[in-house]
Amino acid sequence: MPTIDPDRLMADLRELRSIGAVETGVVRPALGEKDMEARRWLKAKFEAAGLTATIDGVGNVLGRSSKPGPALLIGSHSDTQPRGGWLDGALGVIYGLEIARAMAEDPATAGLAVDVVSWQDEEGTYMSCFGSRSWCGTLDPAVEKASSNAALGMTLTEAIAKAGLTDVPRMTIEKDRYLGYLEAHIEQGAYLEEGGLHIGVVTGIVAIRGMRFRFHGEQNHAGTTTMRRRKDAATALFEVAHRVNQEFPKVAGERTVWTMGRVAVQPGAPSIVPGYAELDLQFRDLDETILDRFEEIAAEIARDVGARGKVKVEVERSRTPIKPSWMDEGFQKHLTGAAETTVPGKWLSMPSAAGHDPMVISEKIPCAMLFIPSIGGISHDFAEDSHESDIVLGCRVLADAAASILEERRNR
Ligand SMILES: [Zn+2]
Numbered sequence: 001m002p003t004i005d006p007d008r009l010m011a012d013l014r015e016l017r018s019i020g021a022v023e024t025g026v027v028r029p030a031l032g033e034k035d036m037e038a039r040r041w042l043k044a045k046f047e048a049a050g051l052t053a054t055i056d057g058v059g060n061v062l063g064r065s066s067k068p069g070p071a072l073l074i075g076s077h078s079d080t081q082p083r084g085g086w087l088d089g090a091l092g093v094i095y096g097l098e099i100a101r102a103m104a105e106d107p108a109t110a111g112l113a114v115d116v117v118s119w120q121d122e123e124g125t126y127m128s129c130f131g132s133r134s135w136c137g138t139l140d141p142a143v144e145k146a147s148s149n150a151a152l153g154m155t156l157t158e159a160i161a162k163a164g165l166t167d168v169p170r171m172t173i174e175k176d177r178y179l180g181y182l183e184a185h186i187e188q189g190a191y192l193e194e195g196g197l198h199i200g201v202v203t204g205i206v207a208i209r210g211m212r213f214r215f216h217g218e219q220n221h222a223g224t225t226t227m228r229r230r231k232d233a234a235t236a237l238f239e240v241a242h243r244v245n246q247e248f249p250k251v252a253g254e255r256t257v258w259t260m261g262r263v264a265v266q267p268g269a270p271s272i273v274p275g276y277a278e279l280d281l282q283f284r285d286l287d288e289t290i291l292d293r294f295e296e297i298a299a300e301i302a303r304d305v306g307a308r309g310k311v312k313v314e315v316e317r318s319r320t321p322i323k324p325s326w327m328d329e330g331f332q333k334h335l336t337g338a339a340e341t342t343v344p345g346k347w348l349s350m351p352s353a354a355g356h357d358p359m360v361i362s363e364k365i366p367c368a369m370l371f372i373p374s375i376g377g378i379s380h381d382f383a384e385d386s387h388e389s390d391i392v393l394g395c396r397v398l399a400d401a402a403a404s405i406l407e408e409r410r411n412r
Pocket residue numbers: 077088089122185
C-alpha cells in the first residue's frame with residue numbers, strides 16, 4: 001500500500017490556502033485572479049510530481065500520468081464560495097496530488113496510473129460544475145452563453161477572456177482511459193462528528209426539487225380594512241409554511257431535508273395589507289418516492305388554503321429536478337474496506353446532501369466519494385475547519401482504496 005507523507009500533505013494544503021487567504025477563510029471565486037493563480041500553482045505541483053499538466057480552456061487543471069491506463073482520476077475543485085472555507089474542494093485536489101506522489105514512490109504501486117484534477121467553478125460563481133460539465137461533454141453552449149454573475153457584473157464569456165483562456169483548447173473525457181473518478185471532500189454536515197466517526201463513504205448524492213407558491217390577494221390599508229374583508233397574501237403564505245412543517249415530518253425519512261429559504265411579500269410595508277406573496281420551498285433526499293409525496297402534499301395544501309376563496313394560491317415546480325446520483329458499488333467496497341482497516345467501526349456509509357462534481361461525472365464513468373468530518377458541521381464560511389488527524393487519515397484511506405482498485409484491475 002502507498003505511504004502518504006502527512007507533512008507534505010499539510011504543507012501543500014496550507015500553501016494553497018495562502019492564495020486568496022482572507023482572515024481564516026479563502027476568497028478564490030472561479031476564473032478570478034486568485035483562482036487562476038492557484039491553478040497555475042497546482043499545474044507546477046502536478047509537474048513536480050511527474051505528471052503532464054495542462055490548464056484547459058475553462059480552467060480545469062489536469063495532471064496526467066505517463067503510465068498506461070486504465071487510470072484512476074482523483075481530485076475535486078480549487079475555486080471557492082465568495083467567502084469560503086480553506087478545505088472545501090482544496091482537500092480533494094491535494095489528496096489526489098499526494099496519492100499520485102505516494103503511488104509513484106512505492107515500487108509496488110509505481111506502475112499504476114493516477115491522474116489528478118481540479119475542476120473549474122464547482123461552486124457556481126457562473127455555472128455550478130462548469131468544468132466537469134465541459135470535460136464530460138454535457139455543457140449546453142446556450143446555457144454557457146447565458147451564464148453570468150450579477151454581483152461581479154461579468155458574464156462567463158467575459159470571465160474566460162479575462163483569465164486569458166478564450167483561445168485555449170478545452171479537454172474532454174478520455175473514456176477508455178479511466179476506471180473511474182474518486183473525490184474526497186469535507187462532509188459539510190455534522191453526522192460524522194456527532195457519531196464520533198472519522199470517515200464517510202458516500203452512497204449517493206441526493207435528489208433536489210423545488211416548488212414556488214404564489215399568493216394573489218388584495219392590497220389595501222392596514223388600518224381601515226377589517227379583518228373580515230381583507231385578502232392578505234402574507235397570512236395565506238404563513239399558513240402554507242406552517243402546514244408544510246406540520247405535514248412533511250409525517251412522510252420524511254431520517255435524512256430528508258426541506259427549506260423555505262426565500263419569501264417575498266409585496267409591497268412589503270408595515271401599514272399595507274400585502275396583495276401578493278411568494279414562497280420558495282426546496283427539498284432533498286436520495287429517495288424520490290418521498291419527494292413525490294412532498295410534491296403531492298404541497299399541492300394539497302395550496303388547494304386547501306386557496307379553497308377558502310380569500311387568496312388565490314398557485315404552486316408549481318420552480319427548478320428542473322435534480323435526480324439522485326449513485327456512487328459505484330464496487331468502489332464503495334474498496335473504500336469501506338480501507339476505512340475498516342484504518343479506523344475499525346469508526347466510519348459510516350452515508351448520502352451526500354450537498355452537490356458535487358460526481359453528480360455530473362457519474363453519468364460518464366463510475367464515481368466514488370469519501371468524507372472527513374467538518375468541525376461543528378460548518379462549511380461555506382470562513383470558520384470551516386477539520387482536525388489535522390482526520391485530514392491525514394482521510395488521505396490514507398483514499399490512497400489505500402485507490403491502490404486496491406487499481407491492483408484489482410491489474411490482477412484481473
Ligand atoms: Zn466543494
